[in-house]
Amino acid sequence: MLALLSCGLLLAFFPSTGQIPEIRSLDIQGVKRLAFLPTPHGWPVSVATSGNHVLLSNGETWRGLQNINWRDVSAPHIEQTFDTGNTNAAMVMLGNRVYVLANYHGITMFDMDADGKLTRIGRWRLPPPADHGRMMVGLQRDGRQYLYLSIKPEGNWKDWPVNPAIPEPGLYMLDVTDAKDIQVYHLGKQPMFSTIAEGYGYIIQGSRLDIYALDRPTSPRRISGYQATGNITGLSIEQGHAWLTVQGSSLELIDVNEAYAPRLLAQSNEGDMRHATSLAAQGDWAYVLESGIGYDGPDGGMHVFHWHDGQLQHIRHATWGRSNMQRITLAGNAAYVTDQYYGLWRFDISQPDLPQRGALFMSAGENQQLLIEKNIGLLNLEWGGTVGILDASDPLHIGIKGYYRPGRFDDYAVGISGSYFYYGKHASRRIIDIHDPANPTEAGEWKLPGQPLMPPQKWRHLFYEWLRTGKQQISLLAFDMGNPLHPRQIGNMILPEELSLAFGSSATDGQRMFAVADNGIVSVDISDPARMQITGIYSEQGIGARAPYTWQGSGRRTALNGDYLYVIQGAEDMDSPHIAVIDVSDTKHMRRVHNTADTPPAFQDDWFDERLLHQGDMLNDMVIHDGKLYVSDYWGGIRIYDCSIPFRPRLSHWEFQPYLSLLPADWSRQRYKEAVASGKLHKSLNLDTEKWEQRHVIGHRLWDRPLEYHPGYELFGWNIGGFVGQYLLQPKLGGIAVYRISDTVTPSDSTKN
The missing domain is CATH 2.130.10.10 (YVTN repeat-like/Quinoprotein amine dehydrogenase)
Structure with a gap:
């Protein structure tokens, strides 16, 4: 026609x-x-450290966990890689155990020996089609190890014709002490923990921080809360102190030594930061990341805060050009920063007030x-x-x-x-x-x-x-x-x-x-x-x-x-x-x-x-x-x-x-x-x-x-x-x-x- x-x-x-x-x-x-030229692969997500070894989970398709030897601070290299599934979303280290979560493929478990070598000891997942989520936190109490994660059914996922295997979505707790005999508990529709630290669970809900007692791991119970001055965008717990980034632009320091009655200790000036994405605290020092916004926007960098003599001092703001810094992990004199454009940076913080950016492990x-x-x-x-x-x-x-x-x-x-x-x-x-x-x-x-x-x-x-x-x-x-x-x-x-x-x-x-x-x-x-x-x-x-x-x-x-x-x-x-x-x-x-x-x-x-x-x-x-x-x-x-x-x-x-x-x-x-x-x-x-x-x-x-x-x-x-x-x-x-x-x-x- x-x-x-x-x-x-x-x-x-x-x-x-x-x-x-x-x-x-x-x-x-x-x-x-x-021939084959391996190239930097992976979307850096979670970091755990043990001595000179840095574990990096990969948010992409393969090489899901990389065990990096960083003994030479200027030349990190891969010692081991493991297939842990697609889109590795979180990692938890409890003692010498390492747990890696991939949202569709569940949890892979490892033991780490004294030399930093990993051995896979098991896997766990609920039958498909199940989405195991993108967050996982861990608790070690009385010689036992527990993991918390939020799981939901996925419906008719990827040609799978049967009904979802999980009848009820919500928070799940796993007793993983025995990797070959994991005990699973469904805790209902309680919100997922943002972090667990010093025996308590913390949940961010908008501008409120809720604190949960975990003396009975299968029955978390809310014991108190703290109302911030705006939406909480980051959290780090260190030695009885909760450091909060609020609205991505200011920092609040909370005393949680008495978990039943958290109280504000200090607050930074509004506008000290613009686009805070993550923070971590060590002792009286806190390091806050600020991501760059494209090549026409502000550079990415790091803010340094110090709690001293009852004052929260903004010590420094250093920038390092275009970046997409997402998470920071502190380990002694080193800070490891995931940058979703380039990989994993190592910072020297032996002088806490003067972080120095060092080697980059490319993972692009x-x-x-x-x-x-x-x-x-x-x-x-x-x-x-x-x-x-x-x-x-x-x-x-x-x-x-x-x-x-x-x-x-x-x-x-x-x-x-x-x-x-x-x-x-x-x-x-x-x-x-x-x-x-x-x-x-x-x-x-x-x-x-x-x-x-x-x-x-x-x-x-x-x-x-x-x-x-x-x-x-x-x-x-x-x-x-x-x-x-x-x-x-x-x-x-x-x-x-x-x-x-x-x-x-x-x-x-x-x-x-x-x-x-x-x-x-x-x-x-x-x-x-x-x-x-x-x-x-x-x-x-x-x-x-x-x-x-x-x-x-x-x-x-x-x-x-x-x-x-x-x-x-x-x-x-x-x-x-x-x-x-x-x-x-x-x-x-x-x-x-x-x-x-x-x-x-x-x-x-x-x-x-x-x-x-x-x-x-x-x-x-x-x-x-x-x-x-x-x-x-x-x-x-x-x-x-x-x-x-x-x-x-x-x-x-x-x-x-x-x-x-x-x-x-x-x-x-x-x-x-x-x-x-x-x-x-x-x-x-x-x-x-x-x-x-x-x-x-x-x-x-x-x-x-x-x-x-x-x-x-x-x-x-x-x-x-x-x-x-x-x-x-x-x-x-x-x-x-x-x-x-x-x-x-x-x-x-x-x-x-």
Whole structure:
């Protein structure tokens, strides 16, 4: 069916393609990895210390607990890592016991010996689907150890069809004295403790601090309360004193030696602080963190307060530039500060009034995206909060030479021009000079006339930018990047108002540009950047449904191969993601000519119980290189399609392929759903314990680093990366994997897809 638009172009409608048939068997080759560069991984959450050892829990996906040796104060290094589940939210140390909480995966328990070595002694969780929360506090009394945490049911979580295992949400107390015989008590809907110290429990409720007696651990009872002058935003208990940050701007010191009658001792001046995020006290000294607010806001820093002669004195306010300081832990002459942009800082507080910032243990989250140009690589870590600058001249021995620390969450390096790169997904971008990669410097600002819709499309010395330049106006701008410090606009095409669409990806061959939106594709002649013009429009419901992670590393959901445009279909929640092939030889009559076939689904297990955790295949990002299509499958690793017949790309290699050997030959999405519905998933799939354990063997074969991690996570990645000579460099969550293209591109003759 055809319809005429006001701009005088024909709009072609494509009917629904229906269900993509499933492939019941698939004979493809795996993908060989040659090298792996581990990168700083993790979102630093909780800290515990014992002598020279610092334990850091990780709020990201793997390497959940890191045991760091900090004997050399200038060179911390990892001694052990443990898989404790996804999103590790809290950690408690009681004596020589360590407990790590992951909200969906429960508690992992460790013993620590005199040398600081950890040994896992057990795990505990309530059956899924249960959310174990993000807070946990501990109590040691009369030789026994107790943990308190708040748990709630999660409903029909992640394909799990049964009712929640927990009938009642609320506060739970665990007697964990015997790690092999944990006693569980449901204490009802009492609020969760903010902290437990010196035998009492403390709960912050707005501006009130409630104090609970814990002489009977299973029956906490409120004995008193204190009314602060404003909302309490932080709490530290030390030697009978409660230090409170109030409204994030002042400090109140409370005497709680007599827990039944807390009383105010002193209060700092209103406005001593602006954005207090955390505090810790030791003796008569208190240290309060203040987080930085992006690269245009105030710097992060630390306030020092001293209680002396009945006075609360504000001794010092030191700043340390852009940061996102969240928690502080004191241990003798050291203070450890989690910074969610960069990792864990160690401060020397041997002079209590003069903290000195020392070494940084880098822990900057997941790798989101890798930009490659010639021998320069830019690695966006932790949603862009840190950018690593790579020397990729020797792909088998790549290394990070320096870091740009923008202090801005969920923002990214978006393009490279010569020895400069551009940082920012907003209308104002920073220009970063990387002539000296170890010391990147901000060299200028590039202001665009609108909000970018996607990362820039680069072709030789030109950048093409899709911008929202008005409420109902989209523009395509061309920039000459000959002078990287002063991009020069050389073209501007304003789209008709009816084409003000949610564009999310684009592809070009230097003559044509194709931009894909939720329900359509626009073709533009860019052969003369100063006179760009629309040459065709294609409309189909859902053709280019945008991924929610366009800037995060999934911006290339479109690729152009001669007269055929490839468009990723489906996101994380889709059961059968595939790639649509659009014939664009005649841009006035573009048409879909093929869909790649469905494949058996990737799968993950849920750490600590017998079930698979299928979260849906997720095709994110793709590039064409030497006649092959390279696709990032978040759950399944790299996919390579043979495009020798360009309108019918064939899947020839899949990094996940070895894991399929664990499952029956008829493994499919439908088979998975039937097995889940049976209530006995492993039995239904003939998975005995010995066979299921083989996933560790497969995982370590795919990634041979001697660190513990969850099988399958060595494949996970948002972005396909880029090419240096005959090598592909792809960012995984915790490192950069290197592949030799010649090892991966020979299709199997028996491929069926």
